[in-house]
Amino acid sequence: MTDIVPDSQHRGLLSLLPPRLRVFASLARFDRPIGWWLLFWPGAWGVALAGGTVQRWPLMLWLLLGSVAMRGAGCVYNDIVDRDLDASVARTRDRPLASGAVSAKSAWIWLLALCLVGLVVLLQLHLPAAVVSVAAIAPVAAYPFMKRITWWPQAWLGLVFSWAALVGWTETWGSLTWPGITLYAGTIFWVIGYDTIYALQDREDDALVGIRSSALALGRHVRAGVTFCYALAVALWAAALWQVRADPLVLAALAPVALHLGWQVATLREGDGAGALHRFRSNRAAGLLMFLACLVVGTRI
Numbered sequence: 057m058t059d060i061v062p063d064s065q066h067r068g069l070l071s072l073l074p075p076r077l078r079v080f081a082s083l084a085r086f087d088r089p090i091g092w093w094l095l096f097w098p099g100a101w102g103v104a105l106a107g108g109t110v111q112r113w114p115l116m117l118w119l120l121l122g123s124v125a126m127r128g129a130g131c132v133y134n135d136i137v138d139r140d141l142d143a144s145v146a147r148t149r150d151r152p153l154a155s156g157a158v159s160a161k162s163a164w165i166w167l168l169a170l171c172l173v174g175l176v177v178l179l180q181l182h183l184p185a186a187v188v189s190v191a192a193i194a195p196v197a198a199y200p201f202m203k204r205i206t207w208w209p210q211a212w213l214g215l216v217f218s219w220a221a222l223v224g225w226t227e228t229w230g231s232l233t234w235p236g237i238t239l240y241a242g243t244i245f246w247v248i249g250y251d252t253i254y255a256l257q258d259r260e261d262d263a264l265v266g267i268r269s270s271a272l273a274l275g276r277h278v279r280a281g282v283t284f285c286y287a288l289a290v291a292l293w294a295a296a297l298w299q300v301r302a303d304p305l306v307l308a309a310l311a312p313v314a315l316h317l318g319w320q321v322a323t324l325r326e327g328d329g330a331g332a333l334h335r336f337r338s339n340r341a342a343g344l345l346m347f348l349a350c351l352v353v354g355t356r357i
Contacts, residue, residue: 079152080166083135084128090337091131094250095217096123097343098243102224102236104350105300112228115180119224122177129170130196136163137200141267147257185227192219207273210251214244235299239350242292249285249317250339252278253324256332278326286317293346297353309349316342 070078070087085091099119103112135142135153142154152158158166178189195216202209221243225236248270255262255271256278262269274281290310297306320335320342 079157080162083132083152083158083163083166084170085131086124086128090340092120092123092127093340093343094247095127095220096120097340097347098218098240099123099220099224100343100347101239101243101350102221102226103228104347105235105239105297105354106225106228107354107356108228109351109355115224115227118177118180119220122174123220125170125173125177129167129174130199132163132167132170133197134200136160136167145258145262145267181223181227182230184231185223188222188226188232189219192216195219203267203269205268207268208248208270209268210248210255210270211244213251214247217247218243235296238292238296238299242289242296245285245289245292246317246339246342249282249289250320250336250342252282252285253320253332254336256326257329279321279324282324283321286321290314290317293349297349301353303353306353309352310346313342313345313349316345 139153142148142151202212221240226232252270255269325331
């Protein structure tokens with residue numbers, strides 16, 4: 057039996073909010089910052105690898121704000137679509153929409169407000185990067201339905217949660233070129249890997265209610281599957297960094313993040329829900345290590 061870690065936990069700063077505001081903050085997962093960190097890091101990597109960490113530091117802040125707002129908007133939209141399924145899963149049944157604490161109408165209004173914040177961030181970008189950003193709308197809108205039609209919704213999440221790498225690179229470099237595309241490709245496999253670990257928490261309930269996931273598709277081979285995804289991510293990241301600077305420094309810079317991902321796989325216990333969540337959340341540190349690698353390689357000395 058997998059340990060269940062509830063998805064909605066009113067702790068920390070969230071617990072200080074009035075109850076009515078608290079449910080909306082919970083709906084946008086403001087109590088779970090790991091989501092917007094994972095959305096932000098690929099954009100920060102793109103900026104750093106393109107050599108813009110120092111000169112374009114305001115862009116980094118805009119990307120961070122956009123990540124918080126759009127991750128929140130994505131969670132609200134996902135909960136609107138999945139409210140009936142969420143009510144059938146132990147980890148998600150207490151979400152505001154699934155539990156009835158927030159109406160669908162109120163959720164749509166909250167979604168619009170968060171999207172307006174995202175629009176403010178979009179207006180800070182030059183046209184090429186803005187076009188790249190807008191192109192993400194269709195894949196994002198389709199994501200909540202993927203768990204109903206494919207055993208690999210994590211692959212679709214990889215497409216959308218990695219998109220900021222394209223935006224950060226394009227905005228800093230001035231156009232979308234191969235290093236940015238290769239960085240994006242590697243990030244897709246990173247997302248598939250960590251979200252497969254996350255999905256381990258729900259395997260039993262997902263199987264009962266008919267939700268599909270890579271954790272179910274892989275069966276007894278989850279660790280091998282995650283290892284393959286992480287290895288491919290590191291290989292593609294190495295190719296992206298090499299395209300920017302053909303130097304052995306690239307491999308040395310990537311060593312810390314590669315070791316961290318290896319630790320996740322080596323210590324993963326598939327029946328341990330709390331442990332899976334801990335390893336999933338540790339990707340915030342993996343994101344920082346990858347950012348430092350991009351900073352080292354992308355900085356012109």
